[in-house]
Amino acid sequence: MxxxxxxxxxxxxxxxxxxxxxxxxLAPPLYQTSTFTxxxxxxxxxxxxxxxxxxxxxxxxxxxxxxxxxxxxxxxxGEKALAxxxxxxxxxxxxxxxxxASDHIVCSQGVYGCTFGLLQMMEEKYNITHDFxxxxxxxxxxxxxxxxxxxxxxxxxxxxTMKLIDLSLIVEVAKERGIPVIVDNTFCSPYLQNPxxxxxxxxxxxxxxxIGGHGDVIAGILVGxxxxxxxxxxxxxxxxxxxxSPFDAWLLLRGLKTLPIRMDRHCENAEVIFxxxxxxxxxxxxYYPGDPDSEDYSIMKAQMRKAGGLISFEIKGGKExxxxxxxxxxxxxxxxxxxxxxxxxxxxxxxxxxVVPSEEREKMGISDRLLRLSVGLEATDDIINxxxxxFSTVLTMQEC
Ligand SMILES: *Cc1c(COP(=O)(O)O)cnc(C)c1O
Numbered sequence: 496m497x498x499x500x501x502x503x504x505x506x507x508x509x510x511x512x513x514x515x516x517x518x519x520x521l522a523p524p525l526y527q528t529s530t531f532t533x534x535x536x537x538x539x540x541x542x543x544x545x546x547x548x549x550x551x552x553x554x555x556x557x558x559x560x561x562x563x564x565x566x567x568x569x570x571x572x573g574e575k576a577l578a579x580x581x582x583x584x585x586x587x588x589x590x591x592x593x594x595x596a597s598d599h600i601v602c603s604q605g606v607y608g609c610t611f612g613l614l615q616m617m618e619e620k621y622n623i624t625h626d627f628x629x630x631x632x633x634x635x636x637x638x639x640x641x642x643x644x645x646x647x648x649x650x651x652x653x654x655x656t657m658k659l660i661d662l663s664l665i666v667e668v669a670k671e672r673g674i675p676v677i678v679d680n681t682f683c684s685p686y687l688q689n690p691x692x693x694x695x696x697x698x699x700x701x702x703x704x705x706i707g708g709h710g711d712v713i714a715g716i717l718v719g720x721x722x723x724x725x726x727x728x729x730x731x732x733x734x735x736x737x738x739x740s741p742f743d744a745w746l747l748l749r750g751l752k753t754l755p756i757r758m759d760r761h762c763e764n765a766e767v768i769f770x771x772x773x774x775x776x777x778x779x780x781x782y783y784p785g786d787p788d789s790e791d792y793s794i795m796k797a798q799m800r801k802a803g804g805l806i807s808f809e810i811k812g813g814k815e816x817x818x819x820x821x822x823x824x825x826x827x828x829x830x831x832x833x834x835x836x837x838x839x840x841x842x843x844x845x846x847x848x849x850v851v852p853s854e855e856r857e858k859m860g861i862s863d864r865l866l867r868l869s870v871g872l873e874a875t876d877d878i879i880n881x882x883x884x885x886f887s888t889v890l891t892m893q894e895c
Contacts, residue, residue, distance in 0.1 A: 503570065503686065507751045511565030525745040554738050563744040566751060567706075570685040572692050573718035577728055577851070578744055579653040582681065583609050584700025584737025585715030588678055589697055590617065590648070592727045593733070600625040600646040601636070603660055605653035605859040607679065607701075608848045627858070630660050636668045644672075649695075650679040651688075651798075655807045655843040656860040657782040657792035662798055666694035681705070686758040688799045688864070704834035705804075708750040708757050712743045719850075735759060757768045760872050761804030761834070767875040768868070768882075772808050777886050779809040805833060807843075807867045814863035816889055817842055821866070824887035826877055838871035838878055 501510065512523045531550040533539035548555060560578050579585040590613065594600065602614060604627040617623040626639040630649070638712040647669050650658040662678065667817040669676045677697045678690035684705035690698050702708055702714040713738075717727060733737060739747075762785075769783045784795040785802025795802055810817050820830050827838040831847050841847060844863045848856055870878065 504755045506566065506569050506752050510569050510749075511562045523559060523562050523745065523748050524781040525741055526553075527741050528557070529553050533788045553741065554736055555733060557741050557744070559741040559748070560739055560744040563739075563748050563751075566748065567685070567700075567716050568718055569699050570751075570754075571680075571718040572685075572689045573698065574721045575724040576716055577732055578702070578739040579715035579717070579732070580737045580739050580743075581713045582607075582699070582703055582715040583613070584735075585699050585717050586610050586679070587613055588727050588731040588735065588737065589717055590614075590646070591697060593675060593677075594621075594645045595624050596621045596623065597643065598623050599641045599643045601639050601644055601647045601674075602627050603649045603651070603653060604629045605656055605658060605861075606648070606650050607654050607681075608646075608850050610650075610679070610755045611848075611855075612850050613848075629845060630665060631669055633664060636665065640668070640672065640674070644674055647674055647676045647681065648679075649676065650682075652682045652784050652799075652803065652805070653859075654682065655805075655847065657784055657807050657866065658860070659784055659794040659798075661794050662690055662693045662695060670694065682803055682805055682833075683755060683799060684758055686755050687762075687801055687803055690798075691718065693798060696720070702747055703832060705761075706751060706754065706834075707725070707747050707759065707832060707893055708745075708754065708836070710832065710835035710837065712750070714739050714743050714747055746792055757836075757872065758801070758804070761870060762801040764872070764875050765802065765804045765806055765870040768870050768878060771879050772806065775882075775886060777811050777889065779811050782807040787799055804870045805867065806870060807865055809862060809864045810866060810889070812864060812889070812893070814842075814844065816893070817864050817866055819878035820885050820889050823888035824881055824883040825884070826873065827868070827871075833867075835869065836872045838873060838881075839869040841867050843867055 514520055516523050530552050542549050542551050562574040602625050614625045628635050628639045630636050649660050665676055675696040675760055678695045679699045681692055681701045681704050697719040700716040702716050772778050772781045783806045810820055821840055825841050830839045831841045843861050843865055848861050
């Protein structure tokens with residue numbers, strides 16, 4: 496059986512590591528070192544000249560980091576992966592590599608708050624402009640593409656509204672014009688969606704979320720074709736330097752082993768919580784890709800294996816009700832981030848998307864009563880009990 500043919504559940508545990516090269520250590524060793532020694536001055540010179548394979552310095556490459564990158568390249572069905580010190584280090588590396596001053600970026604209407612901030616900074620400092628688009632039809636995408644469009648940047652599901660973008664449609668339009676497509680695949684993890692298989696060019700992950708899965712690492716990943724990845728590695732990654740630490744790479748290798756099991760449970764739990772929220776009288780709207788009544792349901796079926804573990808919902812009332820509700824929760828923790836074992840809830844308008852001006856927020860569909868719940872791995876009965884108590888508290892307060 497060749498390595499590439501191994502099933503996902505096996506690859507998350509074994510791919511990219513062989514114990515015989517590492518003193519038969521079952522667990523991948525942590526190479527916690529900044530630099531590597533050369534046998535001789537000549538060997539150092541050969542390594543720098545690229546005439547001899549081998550490690551030089553951990554900002555350029557490191558064995559523990561390489562194991563992680565090899566594993567993720569396979570899991571995302573790409574050729575090569577690069578690991579970064581944060582999701583934003585990965586996002587900025589790819590956007591800064593693919594653009595030059597006065598270029599243009601087409602972006603999904605709705606992106607991670609700091610990606611929005613980065614696009615603004617690129618416009619202010621380098622005149623790299625951008626347009627947001629709902630991207631729901633070919634016309635909508637085509638209408639914002641310009642002669643200087645350097646890339647199309649897409650999030651799906653979109654944070655926090657859970658809207659989906661049809662990746663095959665984006666690829667169709669982009670391929671006709673030779674424009675690379677970048678997809679932030681954080682909400683799905685490589686287990687639920689593989690944009691490279693659909694024809695997208697580069698996948699971005701905040702590995703802080705499902706890939707790490709335990710709320711103890713900040714990290715980012717890029718996956719794509721070898722030549723593109725080498726281009727990013729030898730420019731923005733090397734010279735801006737947002738590389739991952741060997742220890743964080745080691746933690747991700749550890750977290751990855753249970754990714755499929757965790758994702759299955761996140762998805763199962765989310766289905767149960769969705770049904771509960773959907774029928775709750777204090778809930779105005781629920782946004783969840785697995786909602787059969789959602790207009791994006793067919794896109795979910797076409798490009799995702801399951802609907803994921805995130806649910807956003809609008810509570811009846813306003814910002815204060817949303818905050819009261821959060822303050823009444825005990826088991827579910829108030830925190831940004833997602834994809835951890837713990838259920839987490841946050842208020843996008845004042846937290847993850849507070850940097851987005853209110854006018855833009857409205858266009859993105861982020862109201863003051865919207866809450867985003869990352870469904871954890873706890874028993875659904877306990878999660879529902881917690882939600883139930885918080886809803887009752889809010890109701891009592893409203894009646895007073
Ligand atoms: C968290 C997140 C990021 C940023 O990742 P960091 O690891 O926090 O830098 C980017 N995109 C999405 C969708 C995220 O959820």
